[in-house]
Amino acid sequence: MSYIEEDEESGPPLYCERPEWADVTPIPQYEGVSSPIAPIFYTPDYKDATDYFRGIVKTGETSERVLELTEDIIRMNPAHYSAWQYRYRTLLALNAPLDAELRLMDDFAVNNLKTYQVWHHRRLLITHLTVSTPGAKPTADPLDTAQAELEFIVHVLDVDTKNYHTWSYRQWLLAHFDDSALWLGELPYVDELLQADVRNNSAWHHRYFVVFGRGSKAQATPAEEAEVLQREIRYVKGKISFAPNNISAWNYLRGILEYSKTPFSSQAVFAESYTVRRAPWDDEDVVDLDNPKPSTDADLPSVSAMDFLAEAYAREGGDSITKAVDLWKALANQHDTMRKKYWEFRIKESLETKSG
Amino acid sequence: MSETSPVLPLNRGGHVGHCKRFLAGLPAGAVEADASRVAIGFYCLGSLDLLGTLETKTRPEERAAWIRWMWEQQSVCGYGTGFKGSNYMTIDIRSPPSAQYAEYDTPNLIMTYTSILSLAILRDDLSRLDRKGLVQFVRSCQREDGSFSALPSGGETDLRCVYCAFAISSMLNDWTGIDLNRALAYIRRCEDYEGGYGQQPSDEALGGTTYCALASLYLAPSNASAQRLIDSAFRARTIRWLLHNQAVDGGFSGRTNKISDACYCFWCGASLAILGAGDLVDNAALVAFLARCQFSMGGLAKAPEKPADPYHTYMALAAAAVLPSPHVNETWTLSRLDVLWNTTEGTAAWLRKHLTEKA
Numbered sequence: 001m002s003y004i005e006e007d008e009e010s011g012p013p014l015y016c017e018r019p020e021w022a023d024v025t026p027i028p029q030y031e032g033v034s035s036p037i038a039p040i041f042y043t044p045d046y047k048d049a050t051d052y053f054r055g056i057v058k059t060g061e062t063s064e065r066v067l068e069l070t071e072d073i074i075r076m077n078p079a080h081y082s083a084w085q086y087r088y089r090t091l092l093a094l095n096a097p098l099d100a101e102l103r104l105m106d107d108f109a110v111n112n113l114k115t116y117q118v119w120h121h122r123r124l125l126i127t128h129l130t131v132s133t134p135g136a137k138p139t140a141d142p143l144d145t146a147q148a149e150l151e152f153i154v155h156v157l158d159v160d161t162k163n164y165h166t167w168s169y170r171q172w173l174l175a176h177f178d179d180s181a182l183w184l185g186e187l188p189y190v191d192e193l194l195q196a197d198v199r200n201n202s203a204w205h206h207r208y209f210v211v212f213g214r215g216s217k218a219q220a221t222p223a224e225e226a227e228v229l230q231r232e233i234r235y236v237k238g239k240i241s242f243a244p245n246n247i248s249a250w251n252y253l254r255g256i257l258e259y260s261k262t263p264f265s266s267q268a269v270f271a272e273s274y275t276v277r278r279a280p281w282d283d284e285d286v287v288d289l290d291n292p293k294p295s296t297d298a299d300l301p302s303v304s305a306m307d308f309l310a311e312a313y314a315r316e317g318g319d320s321i322t323k324a325v326d327l328w329k330a331l332a333n334q335h336d337t338m339r340k341k342y343w344e345f346r347i348k349e350s351l352e353t354k355s356g
Numbered sequence: 357m358s359e360t361s362p363v364l365p366l367n368r369g370g371h372v373g374h375c376k377r378f379l380a381g382l383p384a385g386a387v388e389a390d391a392s393r394v395a396i397g398f399y400c401l402g403s404l405d406l407l408g409t410l411e412t413k414t415r416p417e418e419r420a421a422w423i424r425w426m427w428e429q430q431s432v433c434g435y436g437t438g439f440k441g442s443n444y445m446t447i448d449i450r451s452p453p454s455a456q457y458a459e460y461d462t463p464n465l466i467m468t469y470t471s472i473l474s475l476a477i478l479r480d481d482l483s484r485l486d487r488k489g490l491v492q493f494v495r496s497c498q499r500e501d502g503s504f505s506a507l508p509s510g511g512e513t514d515l516r517c518v519y520c521a522f523a524i525s526s527m528l529n530d531w532t533g534i535d536l537n538r539a540l541a542y543i544r545r546c547e548d549y550e551g552g553y554g555q556q557p558s559d560e561a562l563g564g565t566t567y568c569a570l571a572s573l574y575l576a577p578s579n580a581s582a583q584r585l586i587d588s589a590f591r592a593r594t595i596r597w598l599l600h601n602q603a604v605d606g607g608f609s610g611r612t613n614k615i616s617d618a619c620y621c622f623w624c625g626a627s628l629a630i631l632g633a634g635d636l637v638d639n640a641a642l643v644a645f646l647a648r649c650q651f652s653m654g655g656l657a658k659a660p661e662k663p664a665d666p667y668h669t670y671m672a673l674a675a676a677a678v679l680p681s682p683h684v685n686e687t688w689t690l691s692r693l694d695v696l697w698n699t700t701e702g703t704a705a706w707l708r709k710h711l712t713e714k715a
């Protein structure tokens with residue numbers, strides 16, 4: 001349903017030159033004062049199209065040719081939100097096939113990943129396509145539609161694995177349709193992304209959202225919840241063992257411990273092996289599956305591990321504070337000097353709490 | 357790192373030139389800014405304000421014309437009164453358009469916030485501001501879940517719009533446009549496990565929206581509700597996350613494991629300043645990074661070797677203003693910043709005198 005001429009080089013004629021638009025009165029933009037702020041030196045095409053757009057909005061026309069005009073404008077300026085709004089209104093007024101509109105928007109989204117309107121328009125289309133009204137079935141099957149969207153987003157995230165709008169849209173889809181069949185595929189997908197790039201914080205965040213953020217999962221029993229937590233702790237520790245300095249993974253570990261109110265000290269043994277340069281357990285035969293050791297080529301000590309272990313000690317309080325202070329001193333003076341003032345602040349703060 | 361290489365001096369003249377060029381006009385390639393020229397104006401005027409050169413480097417008749425143009429963006433609609441981002445849909449300001457047309461040319465909440473700041477920077481007395489209409493407009497932008505959208509007719513709802521509503525209400529000293537309990541609950545729902553705030557609930561922690569959340573919580577009237585108080589454990593998490601966004605190159609990233617960007621030097625740095633932790637930043641490394649973001653033709657870019665733009669120029673200067681480092685290089689001394697309103701202290705004082713205290 002694209003109205004764009006295939007051969008864009010020659011350029012389509014201006015609207016003011018086209019007889020089929022002769023019945024529309026173009027309206028120029030009000031120019032106002034003689035020296036406005038940041039005026040834009042428009043191209044003749046953009047000025048022509050927006051003159052006709054203002055003319056159309058004034059008469060309130062909602063016809064096929066309005067789709068052509070608004071598509072033209074958003075291709076020149078994807079942030080023209082009036083054109084987006086008016087396009088959506090026209091689609092509804094014409095009872096136009098919204099799945100065709102979605103396909104038109106597929107490429108558009110990939111080429112304009114950072115434009116908010118692209119994603120908002122999609123939300124409106126998907127919602128409208130799948131809404132059921134009393135006595136009438138939705139135009140499209142909600143589950144099939146959502147599944148197809150999730151697949152489309154995989155394709156978009158291939159282009160930019162950390163695109164904020166795209167992730168936000170994926171999370172909206174999952175929450176909006178909230179069907180177990182949809183949620184089921186998410187952890188394997190996240191795992192795939194983390195295998196490709198373990199430092200992808202958006203993927204870690206999505207994992208947290210899927211495991212702990214699903215509002216409707218309240219049916220889980222405490223035993224099931226405990227099992228999920230253990231599974232996640234094992235998972236993240238496995239990822240840390242391959243890349244001990246990856247702060248995204250450490251933040252995930254901290255996040256799930258905070259969420260489940262599990263003391264950091266429960267993971268002190270694990271963290272400790274990442275805080276020393278030479279691993280004394282190199283010769284040990286016993287493999288502790290719950291506490292995977294750093295890989296032999298790991299760059300140690302890990303600043304994040306020291307930060308974690310110090311936090312665990314500090315929360316234990318009492319004599320453990322001294323051990324936290326030693327770690328913070330090492331961070332401040334040797335391993336993470338950029339945050340020297342922060343680590344010194346932590347030392348000061350904890351000693352005040354201890355004495356106070 | 358800051359010890360090894362001297363910090364490049366602030367290229368004041370170059371940055372003034374950059375801002376003046378953008379105030380004068382944008383090339384056709386910048387057409388995506390068509391609906392938000394007010395924001396471009398704010399970044400340029402705000403930069404000149406931070407540099408302390410607005411009065412000396414622009415002529416009174418230029419400033420008068422800009423003020424006239426700004427006021428032309430104030431418009432009355434069925435939702436109240438606010439500012440439009442530009443005249444891109446305006447057909448005639450003498451006779452109001454039909455209600456049908458006006459629906460596609462409404463004021464915008466984000467643009468309203470930046471317009472008020474721009475007018476104050478230009479030292480307009482703000483007497484033409486339709487205060488009652490403005491409060492009504494703010495109210496019509498709030499959604500059921502407590503969030504705000506930029507347009508009263510719908511569209512994007514997120515923490516940026518919440519912040520603009522809070523900033524406007526605090527400037528007017530009139531909070532009747534906001535259902536505070538619902539708005540504060542929404543802010544809370546944007547808390548992320550890392551310690552920052554996402555753009556919307558369950559979004560990834562992001563520097564810009566963390567600033568919006570914190571500034572809103574600190575702007576909220578002290579009698580609002582206990583919800584405006586930040587739990588001390590979460591505050592500690594926020595400080596830790598923000599400080600860890602400072603990378604080895606001295607700049608801040610907006611999210612964990614992303615690369616440094618001059619705008620996040622402000623969003624993260626200002627967030628820390630709000631929390632009273634600004635002095636924990638390695639500001640020598642920070643200013644060294646900002647100095648490398650200076651573009652040879654003037655202006656600042658998001659990162660070294662990138663082209664400059666008004667947004668990053670303003671944000672980089674604001675970062676240097678909110679986390680000063682006079683001991684490192686004194687050319688980088690700028691006007692002091694009011695961190696909650698994100699404008700110079702001089703402009704904030706002007707706003708208080710002409711707006712807040714006239715309530």
Ligand SMILES: [Zn+2]
Pocket residue numbers: 617618619620658668
């Ligand atoms: Zn940026």
